[in-house]
Amino acid sequence: MKSSKQPEKKKQLSKTEALLCTPFHNEIADWQILDSGEVLVEYPLPIKPLFKSILQRFSQKPIPTPTKKLHLDEMGSLVWNMVDGEKNAKQIIKDFATHYSITLQEAELSVTTFLLELGKRGLIGME
């Protein structure tokens, strides 16, 4: 018999609520500011345990966790630097729009897409 319990749907945040969230850098991300002012982020690549165990069989030494480097351009670096765990997304969008003298709509589009991409890679979290 099928269980009558339905899994609870996650409450989707409204846009206003989402923009009040504060992004922060995740600890897994190791980053540095280059001489050009751009940011280079290095983060570990997740490997499935199965692949890891297969790789381990062929190697005598412990396998180092592979990492990936992400070189942010000028705009990306600016947003990365604005993510300080204090400013919320709305404030970042406003600052970004002022810095590049673009409209709020454009800033919102680029900043939210960028934050989403960083979130997917696990480089930032939201609280």
Add this chain to the structure above:
Amino acid sequence: MHTSSIRKVGWNGLQLDVPSSWEVIVSDKKHLLFERDLEPVLELKWQNLPPKKQDKQIQRIQQGLQNEFGDQSSINNKGKWKKLFNTFNVTPCSWKEHSNVFILLLDCPACNTVLLCRFLSFSKQSEQEIVSAIQSIVCHHEEEKELWSVLDFSIQLPTKLKLKTYSVAAGFTRISFEEKGQDIHICRLAPASHRLQSESMENILTTLVSREKYKATIINEDNYVESFTDPSIFSQIMRRLKREKPFQYGRLWHIEESNRLLGLSVESIRPIPSELVKEIYSSYEIL
């Protein structure tokens, strides 16, 4: 008392005056969203219908709203809304269970436009601003030119042009129109300084008008670049056979004070009248 300046917004046949502090977001060809400080204030959706279908469509919209929000609650003071409007027939709708849902359905008997106006902010100041904005809506006019003004630009275009596609991406807006055998594209790039750091205006124009295919004459001045094709009869026939538009015109110019690049590109099966392009680009401006 809070006072704010007013700006005129125009998009696909609809014009209205809104406070300058509102941002206009184009959600679809006939769908606008207005925000203040990244918070939604007002949503407008509209349709033009044949007169016979107008009543049915209004009923269908009401049915759709009922399915979404449940039964409507009665509006005590319908007159409050109705007396505001001389142009439109007004149907106010609100819902008991959703105190934050209030919608005005407007239908214009003159041009058979049905408009759905959803209030998304309920402070007293917002309500006043929303009502003033809705009151200023113009959905039909007799003029030969029509205003298109969203984001931070404004342009007057011939009314006969039909909106084909649009895209609002970060730093790049493009709107395409069509008329018999003629496509007109307008675009806006921001911030110009950032764009011009990595590319010349001529290169940007080449990308915008995909000019590599054709030999074009280029005029490169200090703050604008122009290109146009003048194909031979043979070349015209060949391009028409390939279903391409042989006549092309492109112009990109730099508005230094507002740090924007504005572009105009026209493709046509006939020679492009210089008066038309001049009229268009001279009305294209940053607000």
